[in-house]
Amino acid sequence: MRETFHIKSRVCGILSCSVFRFITYHSEEQTIKFTDTMTPVTHDLVHTAQHLYGANNLAAQIPFGLYVFKRLLSVGVKSIFGVPGDYNMRLLEHMYDESLVDTAGDKLEWVGCCNELNAAYAADGYSRYSNEIGCVITTYGVGELGAISGLAGAFAESVKVLHIVGIVDYEVNDLGPEMRSHNLHHLLPRLNDSNFVGPDYRVYAEMVKDKVACSVEYLDDLETACDKVDKVIEDIYKYSKPGYLFVPRSFVDELVSTKNLIEKPTITLRECIEKSPVDEAKIVTEKILRLLNQSASPAVIGDMFTDRYGLRVELNDFINKANIVGFSTVQGKSIIDESSPLYMGAYNGMTSAPTVSEKLLACDLVLHFGIEKNEVNYGNYNFPHKSDAKIVELHPQYIRFYDNTTKKEEIYKGVSFVDILDLLNQSPELSELSFQYNSKFKAYTIEELNLDERDFGNDETSDITQGTLQKSMPNYLNPGDVLISDTGTFQFAIRDFSLPSQVKYITQGFYLSIGMALPAALGVGIAMRDYPMHHVWDVEKIPFGYEPKVILFEGDGAAQMTVQELSTMIRHQVPIEIFLWNNNGYTIERVIEGPTRPYNDIQPWKWTKLLEAFGDFDGKHSRATVLETRSQLENKLSELKYKDHRRGIDFMEVKLATMDVPSQLQKMIDAIVKN
Template sequence: MAPVTLHTDSVPYSFQYKSIAKDQIRFGEYIFQRILSCGTKSVFGVPGDFNLPLLEYLYDDSIINQGLRWIGTCNELNAAYAADGYSRYSQGIGCLITTYGVGELSAMNGIAGAFAENVKLLHIVGVARSIDSQHDDFKQRNLHHLVPQLNDSNFSGPNHKIYYEMVKDRISCSTEYLENIDTACDQVDKVIMDIYRYSKPGYIFVPCDFVNMMVDTKNLLQRPKITFQDCILQDDKLNQIDQITNLILDQIYSSKSPAIIGDVLTDRYHGNKLLNEFITLTKIWNFTTFNGKSIINEQNPYYMGLYNGNEGAETVIDRFLKCDLIINVGIDINEINHGHYTFSYRQNAKLIEMHPTYIRLYDTGSHEETLFKGINFIHVLKRMLIKIDIKRFDFDYDPSVTKFDPTIELKFPSADPDSNKITQNFLAQNVPDYLNDGDVLVVETGAFQFATRDFLLPDQLKYITQGFYLSIGTALPAALGVGIAMQDYPRCHLYGKIPETYNPRLILMEGDGAAQMTVQELSSFIRYNIPIEIILLNNDGYTIERAILGPTRSYNDIMAWNWTKIFEALGDFDNKATVNTTIKSPSKLLNKFKQLKNETERNKIEFIEVILGVLDYPEQLKSMVEAAKVKKPKA
């Protein structure tokens, strides 16, 4: 693999396109050269008859020599989840390739989740030959993988673009069904650039005969790389960006108690390092959101906790309501991220919302609003860091307030020192100490996910979870994608003082019910040599659903599995790749945590099954549960 260069936007690029003596190459090669040129080193997916001709080009010398890998997954849904994890870690584009209909539809839930959570995915779908959809002698035929017309299907041909129409502008920011080889390269480039611009999935539907056709190489020569920074350039708006920057800085200079919220789009638009530098320089109080967790370095002395409206910790709410200026960087408004729309502010507070498509300044007292559309906040944040003059600050924070400390502020039930049961509260109090600076923590949708809200995370730990779309089963294959990205671009999430000798751990907190949905992908961790620590929380079913409704109903039950034997069935036949343990007592779990935390050789899969109570769930889940409950009316 070529040397990795970390650019200032934190996106890794290792691609170096070499000029081709000939003017044309096969379109299949063009696609993979383009994937490499945008910083992607691994492609996920499942082979199918309509994508096989494209996949053959993975084995051309020109592609192999640049290190592009095919990561075959057990099904297409898992491929989508894995590509999602790859993108969340690398901040580049996660790519998957599926086949017409049966493959692409299986992946759709994963794509929808990525769209909802602003994750950069490229979904390439191999479709039928161009002649099948364009020539009168063929387009009336009902092809396999396509659904026939509702009426008169024996007389009327299928809609070849039915799946394209399903996703276009719904779960895809840019969608191209290729019908003309002369424009195909431009269409591919457009989708990739749009994915970076919008930070959402895009689709390319590729007829299987197109991949063998010749195309011009001029796009690759004129634009050797497609980078995130190039795709969001706004050089024509520099004067307006400066104007907005000055307005924001004036409000900071006038504020007595400003606060910064680090929200999820900061991460998606490569602003983590910038925001943390701004916080370090200005010493402004800072908060995170449910979906923005780990964007801000929570070890900084001005971190005040995760603000989630009325659903957050009371001490965090108290701090937040002391602030007269709220600067929400990378704002993303939805019910989970905004505490079911319970965000409130100090009387007469001023708000600044910094978003990829607008900057909004709002006065809660006078209700005056200034809205700048079409401005990406990342450019403003860069200018703020350059132009800020800390000598002009006139802050007057409450001196009695100190940084957030969950060990003091959270009201955990008193633990019985003689208890032999592991509880969610026990985990909430002890998992943070198990984590190291710079580790990568992937958490499944479920009960434990809500406890992590109030963790005080170590320096530069990368926290990955699907906090809004909340599809159970996502995290396990997503962790595969994260592990592949960590192989492709080691330590690319780090920007500070983590020792070069430390190899960050990949840790997955998984539920038993969620794992049963996507469990096949455990075999891929063995196949692709991904060291990982998997903590499987076994509470005999869907505890998060039990908390909402039907705690003892059979629909929340699952079949019990012998989890410590699962890897033996899925490929570790001689038990050399994995270490499998079941733990039922708090003392043994603490010992295991200590061992893993201090381990120096991490070349295996550590699988720890932790036994929990069926109806045990974190305190933080309760407020969310109350908002989500729909109770059956009494007769």
């Protein structure tokens, strides 16, 4: 039996690869066929496996728990976040099976978090960095409900998180009316007659189904259990939204066939995305090329779904080939390489930097890739274009053409921007385009913001202001760094950073749950260890030998929500540089309501003592500093920028004035209040 396991796991292991690597392999083989239901790469591996080991040897039986983890490893999940509980520990035991190893020798790693909400945020961060699935495992009721807001955030921002909930087996084992009337711990008794009628075992699944998940499977039949695991993973890729698996404790030791693992050695994002009808995709592509040919000053906007569907590289390719200018949105920030001379800034309607607005409003054609419309990302629904512009919205589920002159629209539902971008990039016309951008179209720099010099203070001993930070922090970033920001005042300034090449910026820009970023940064750190340099596509732009930093910008109020996960960073030796903006409470709320109310105050903490308390007893893994003046900040930033080896945690408490906010935030609030 063990022998057979090994064969299988090796087969699976071959494809435990990133989407990026998959794409490379794919294009080398030159076998793209849109009409196939089984992708060529899958077919090829099955063939290889059958050839090597013979079809009959392959249909082994393994415990279902092992199936779950082999499947996860096969789709690129190398670390799992969570908290153990009575109903999931039998499942967790299967993580330690010796056969669970991929070709690179990697095993699954368990990253135990302090609580479930933090674990969900960490899984979210893992996925946002890697574009693989982030997995969180919790226990029935007490655990899963703790995590639910993390899943809702992933749903709201289209992040690929799989939540596995270990559940009791009373119902599925059909133990008869007596046992089924038992109220079990972690479960909810009925409102009425609970001493006579048993609980609704599916109550938690019902809470999330069609609400915070694109796919929910409450496993109740071992025969179909493996298919359902695969189904949830496929749905997660298809929608780029979270999915749930409710796994009965009694299933995990039962034997199931490895058939699925052999027939589909992996499941990839690309194969799960709904294919566009070939004819329509062609029509749409030609229409766009025609519009480009007619345009004098076209623009690309790089928006959220471009990242989620793994098209970062492709979009930058398109921009470079077509020599077209690019803008980002709030949630699309950092998708377009901001070191490019073609990058024009972040556009957010009337709240944008005036120079950026001016440029976008001079574009007669706007190709908005991966468009996500919401209050924050779409300028509070005030997102104007040039009065005679033509706009193309490119989305995973539709392509919409809109003519600002005629006010006419044309929608192609079921056509995915994934295929369109592929087809555009294949078009030889692309490099023959030429546009007539006027002199306004200069590469974006933060100087365009005209930040008030008074904000920076008069000398080096001056206080640090949000103005100081807007000026200083971008310079501290190096190409390839990964920047995570929590929801808060300074988040609104980052939009207008001009980021070095291939910096990946991660933030919860729409769901805006404070406290998310700290555990998410743990997830990002783990993902960067599992997938080193995964976000870098042009290594030549990264300084030779440079190890990209993980940087967290965190507010004090936000940090108090989820602070204990610092200890998990210490435990897993995640190298990170943390800037704690200490502005004495919920400043982002103060500017909306109750500036001096106690409800916006928080308890002052001695932040620099936390790392010692949380496990770095001898200070070997961390360094904590308080920064109060401009010169202290500048010195620390210089020291960190040029440090060549990342190790442990650098924690900087940065003192800010209570009511100091970046002007971008003030503008946005004014716009919301006005509406």
